[in-house]
Amino acid sequence: MSENSEKQIDAATGTELNTHEWDGIQELNTPLPRWWLWTFYATIIFSLGYVVVYPAIPLMDSATAGTFGWSSRGDLKKEVAAAEATRASTNKAIAQMPIEQLAASPELMRAAVEGGRAAFKVNCVQCHGSGAAGSKGYPNLNDDDWLWSGDLAGIHTTLVNGIRQPGDDATRVSQMPAFGRDQMLTAAQVEDVVSYVRLVSRQEPASASAQRGTKLYADNCAACHGANAEGNRDVGAPNLADPIWLYGGDRAALTETVTNARQGVMPAWGQRLDPVTVKMLAAYVHSLGGGEQAKR
Amino acid sequence: MSSHVNRTGKAGGLYARRPDIFPRAVDGFYRRLKWAIMAVTLAIYYVTPWLRWERGVYAPDQAVLVDLANRRFYFFAIEIWPHEFYYVAGLLVMAGIGLFLLTATVGRAWCGYACPQTVWTDLFLHIERLIDGDRNAQIKLRKAPLGPSKIVKRTAKHSAWLLVGTLTGGAWIFYFADAPTLLRELFSGRAATVAYSTIAILTATTYIFGGWMREQVCIYMCPWPRIQGAMLDERSLIVTYKEWRGEPRTRGLKRAVDRVEVGDEAGDCIDCNACVAVCPTGIDIRNGPQIGCITCALCIDACDDVMARIARPRGLIDYATFEDCDVERKGGAPVPVRRTILRSRTFLYFGLWAAVGLGMIVSLGARTRLDLSVAQERNPLFVQLSDGSVRNAYTIKVRNMETRPRTVRISIEGLSGGAIWDSLSDEGSARPSLTVQVGPDQVARRRIYVRASRSGPAAQDFTFGLTALDDQGGADRDAARFDRPETVE
Ligand code: SF4
Ligand code: SF4
Numbered sequence: 001m002s003e004n005s006e007k008q009i010d011a012a013t014g015t016e017l018n019t020h021e022w023d024g025i026q027e028l029n030t031p032l033p034r035w036w037l038w039t040f041y042a043t044i045i046f047s048l049g050y051v052v053v054y055p056a057i058p059l060m061d062s063a064t065a066g067t068f069g070w071s072s073r074g075d076l077k078k079e080v081a082a083a084e085a086t087r088a089s090t091n092k093a094i095a096q097m098p099i100e101q102l103a104a105s106p107e108l109m110r111a112a113v114e115g116g117r118a119a120f121k122v123n124c125v126q127c128h129g130s131g132a133a134g135s136k137g138y139p140n141l142n143d144d145d146w147l148w149s150g151d152l153a154g155i156h157t158t159l160v161n162g163i164r165q166p167g168d169d170a171t172r173v174s175q176m177p178a179f180g181r182d183q184m185l186t187a188a189q190v191e192d193v194v195s196y197v198r199l200v201s202r203q204e205p206a207s208a209s210a211q212r213g214t215k216l217y218a219d220n221c222a223a224c225h226g227a228n229a230e231g232n233r234d235v236g237a238p239n240l241a242d243p244i245w246l247y248g249g250d251r252a253a254l255t256e257t258v259t260n261a262r263q264g265v266m267p268a269w270g271q272r273l274d275p276v277t278v279k280m281l282a283a284y285v286h287s288l289g290g291g292e293q294a295k296r
Numbered sequence: 297m298s299s300h301v302n303r304t305g306k307a308g309g310l311y312a313r314r315p316d317i318f319p320r321a322v323d324g325f326y327r328r329l330k331w332a333i334m335a336v337t338l339a340i341y342y343v344t345p346w347l348r349w350e351r352g353v354y355a356p357d358q359a360v361l362v363d364l365a366n367r368r369f370y371f372f373a374i375e376i377w378p379h380e381f382y383y384v385a386g387l388l389v390m391a392g393i394g395l396f397l398l399t400a401t402v403g404r405a406w407c408g409y410a411c412p413q414t415v416w417t418d419l420f421l422h423i424e425r426l427i428d429g430d431r432n433a434q435i436k437l438r439k440a441p442l443g444p445s446k447i448v449k450r451t452a453k454h455s456a457w458l459l460v461g462t463l464t465g466g467a468w469i470f471y472f473a474d475a476p477t478l479l480r481e482l483f484s485g486r487a488a489t490v491a492y493s494t495i496a497i498l499t500a501t502t503y504i505f506g507g508w509m510r511e512q513v514c515i516y517m518c519p520w521p522r523i524q525g526a527m528l529d530e531r532s533l534i535v536t537y538k539e540w541r542g543e544p545r546t547r548g549l550k551r552a553v554d555r556v557e558v559g560d561e562a563g564d565c566i567d568c569n570a571c572v573a574v575c576p577t578g579i580d581i582r583n584g585p586q587i588g589c590i591t592c593a594l595c596i597d598a599c600d601d602v603m604a605r606i607a608r609p610r611g612l613i614d615y616a617t618f619e620d621c622d623v624e625r626k627g628g629a630p631v632p633v634r635r636t637i638l639r640s641r642t643f644l645y646f647g648l649w650a651a652v653g654l655g656m657i658v659s660l661g662a663r664t665r666l667d668l669s670v671a672q673e674r675n676p677l678f679v680q681l682s683d684g685s686v687r688n689a690y691t692i693k694v695r696n697m698e699t700r701p702r703t704v705r706i707s708i709e710g711l712s713g714g715a716i717w718d719s720l721s722d723e724g725s726a727r728p729s730l731t732v733q734v735g736p737d738q739v740a741r742r743r744i745y746v747r748a749s750r751s752g753p754a755a756q757d758f759t760f761g762l763t764a765l766d767d768q769g770g771a772d773r774d775a776a777r778f779d780r781p782e783t784v785e
Contacts, residue, residue: 106720129676131676143680143681242683293722
C-alpha cells in the first residue's frame with residue numbers, strides 16, 4: 001500500500017506504481033485477483049472445520065477427539081484387526097495340523113514360514129542374530145549341522161521345550177563331563193584328546209599327541225560322540241568331524257570345552273509363546289536352508 | 297491502453313475483481329482448426345476407455361487401462377509392468393522435448409489449441425453462447441435485473457456446465473477400471489467410494505476452471521506460460537500485431553479513407569476492437585506480446601475478417617516471428633513459414649524427440665516377456681555346511697509377463713559343482729537346476745540356495761540362467777556372486 005496519498009500511474013500499463021524505487025526501477029503495484037483472497041478465506045474456513053472434525057488441539061496428555069472420534073490409532077487398530085481376521089483361518093489350520101504334516105501343504109508352510117520370520121525377529125534375534133547366523137555359543141540356524149534334530153518335528157521339540165530349562169521334563173539336556181575340572185583327565189591328556197579331535201576334523205596332521213588321544217577318546221568320548229566322532233543327536237552330542245564348531249574348533253576353545261564342558265541354554269518357548277507361533281518358528285528355522293526331512 | 301492482467305478493476309487497492317469477459321464468436325481458418333482439434337481431443341478423451349483389445353483369458357480386454365490394484369498399465373498391445381516404469385519416464389521426456397519442439401516452432405500452440413483448460417473453456421464458452429447468445433446479448437443479460445428469463449437462462453447454463461463437468465469426471469475414472477463394469481456399478485451404487493469422489497472432484501474442478509476461472513487459470517495458476525516464454529526465440533511463430541502497418545489507427549473506415557484522401561498517413565487498423573472482443577483471455581494484442589496471450593489466433597480470424605471488409609490484405613494480426621517483424625518493419629518480405637519451421641533448433645529438438653521415441657520402440661520390440669532377477673542374501677553372506685561345502689542364499693524373481701502360465705528352468709553357470717534347491721524343499725533335492733512354475737502375468741519369488749565346494753575365490757562371479765521349458769521359448773540371465781569364507785593359511 002502506498003503511504004503517499006498521491007498515486008503514481010504507470011503510463012504504459014495504466015497500473016499504479018509502488019512508491020519505493022531501487023536504482024531507478026519502480027515496481028508496478030499489481031493487485032492480486034480477488035478470488036485469490038476468497039480462496040485464502042476458504043482455506044481458513046476449511047481449517048476450522050478440520051479442527052472440529054478431526055483430533056487437532058493438543059491437551060496435556062491427549063488431544064481433542066474430533067466430532068467423529070476418528071484417530072490414526074483407531075485406523076491402525078481396525079487394520080490390524082482386519083489383518084488378523086484374514087489370517088485367522090490360516091492360523092487355525094496351522095494349529096490343527098501336526099507339525100510333521102505341515103510340509104505337505106505348501107500354502108500353510110509358506111504362511112508359517114512368513115509368520116515365523118516375523119516372530120523370529122522379535123524373539124530369537126537377540127541370541128541367534130538377525131540373519132540366524134548365530135555366534136560363538138549360539139548355533140547358526142542356517143547350516144545343516146544339528147545337535148538334536150533338523151527335521152520339523154525335532155526343531156519344534158527343541159523350540160517348545162528349550163535347552164536345559166528347569167521345570168520342563170522334556171527339555172533338551174546334554175551332559176558333557178568337565179573332564180579337566182573334575183580331574184577325569186590330566187591337563188596333558190586333555191591336550192592329547194584335543195589333538196585327536198583336531199586330527200579327525202582335519203584341522204591338524206597326525207601327531208604323537210593325537211596318537212595318544214586316540215585311546216583316550218575311545219575310552220572317554222566315543223560313548224557319546226561316536227566311534228568316528230560323528231556325534232549322536234539322541235543325546236545332543238555334536239559331530240566333531242565336521243568343520244562346524246559351536247564354541248570354536250581351535251586348540252584353546254577345544255581345551256576349554258574338554259576341561260570345563262559347555263552348558264548352553266535356550267528358553268522353553270512353549271511356555272512363552274502360543275502354539276501357532278512356535279510352529280511357525282519351527283517352520284521358519286527349517287526353511288533357513290539346513291532343514292531336514294523326517295527320517296522314515 | 298491497459299492490458300487485462302494489469303487492470304486494477306473496480307475494487308482497486310490490494311485485490312482486483314475479475315473483469316467479465318464476453319468473447320465474441322468468430323469464424324475463420326484458425327477457429328475451424330480449433331474446432332477440429334477440440335473434436336479430436338474430446339473424442340479421444342471420452343471414447344478411449346471404451347475401446348476393447350483382446351488379450352486372452354488372464355488379462356483385461358480394455359485397450360487402455362491403468363490397473364492400479366494389480367500395478368499394470370495396458371496400452372493396446374503394450375503392457376507395462378511397474379519395473380518398466382522407464383517407458384513412462386520416456387514418454388514424459390518425449391512430452392518435455394515435444395513441448396520444446398512445439399514452442400520453438402509455433403510458439404504457445406499447446407496453450408492455444410490442445411491444453412485441456414483451453415479445450416474445455418472453449419466448450420463452456422460455446423455452451424454459454426448457445427444459451428445466452430453472443431457477446432452483446434451476454435453483456436445485456438449480465439446487466440439485466442434478475443427476472444424469470446434470466447433465471448431460466450442462468451439455471452440452464454450452469455446445469456449444462458455441471459453436466460459437462462460430470463461427464464468429464466465420469467470419463468476419467470473409466471481409465472482405471474473395466475469401463476462397462478464400472479458404468480453398471482456406478483448406476484447401481486456399488487462402485488468404490490473413490491470412483492464417486494473422483495467424479496465429484498473432477499466435476500467441481502471442471503465446472504470452476506472451465507466456467508468461472510477460465511483465463512485466470514492460464515494467467516495466475518499455470519506454470520507453462522512462464523516456461524514457454526523462456527523457450528521462445530526470435531524465430532518462433534507467435535501471434536503478433538504488425539504495428540508498423542496498423543499505426544496510426546484511424547477511428548473507423550470512413551475516417552481512414554478521408555485521411556488517405558488528404559494525403560495524411562493512415563494505418564490499416566481501424567480500431568474496431570474486434571480483436572479484443574473475440575479474445576478469450578480479454579487482452580489487447582495490439583499492446584504487444586504478453587503473458588495473457590495463449591496464441592489461440594482467434595484475433596487473427598477476427599482481424600482478417602475486418603481486413604477483407606475494408607479491402608486490405610489480411611494478416612494485420614498474424615503468426616510472425618520477431619525476425620520477420622524486424623524485416624517487415626524495414627519493408628522487406630518475411631521468411632517463408634517453411635524455413636521458420638525447418639531450422640537447426642527445431643531439427644535438434646525433433647532429433648532428440650525421435651531418438652527417445654525410437655529407443656523406446658526398439659526396446660519395446662526387444663524386451664523379453666520373461667525376466668529373471670537375482671538378489672543375494674547378505675545376512676549371513678555364506679554358510680559353512682557340515683560336509684565342508686559352502687552355501688549361499690539368493691532371492692530370485694521370475695516375472696512371467698505373458699498372459700499364460702509358464703514353466704522355466706533356473707540353472708547356474710560358471711560355478712563348478714554348484715547345486716541349487718529352493719527353501720521349500722531341502723538340501724537333499726539339490727540339483728544343478730531347478731524348475732519353477734509361474735502363473736500368468738505373475739511374479740514367482742523364491743528363496744533359493746546354492747551349494748558349492750569350499751575351495752575357490754572368496755568372491756566368485758557366476759550367472760543364473762533362465763530357460764523357458766515350453767515351445768514358446770525365451771531366456772534370460774542375471775549375474776550373481778558366490779561368497780566363501782576367507783581361506784586361512
Ligand atoms: S481487429 Fe484488426 S482492425 Fe480491428 S482493432 Fe483489432 S487490429 Fe485493429
Ligand atoms: S490475443 Fe489473440 S491469440 Fe492471444 S489469446 Fe487473445 S485472441 Fe488468442
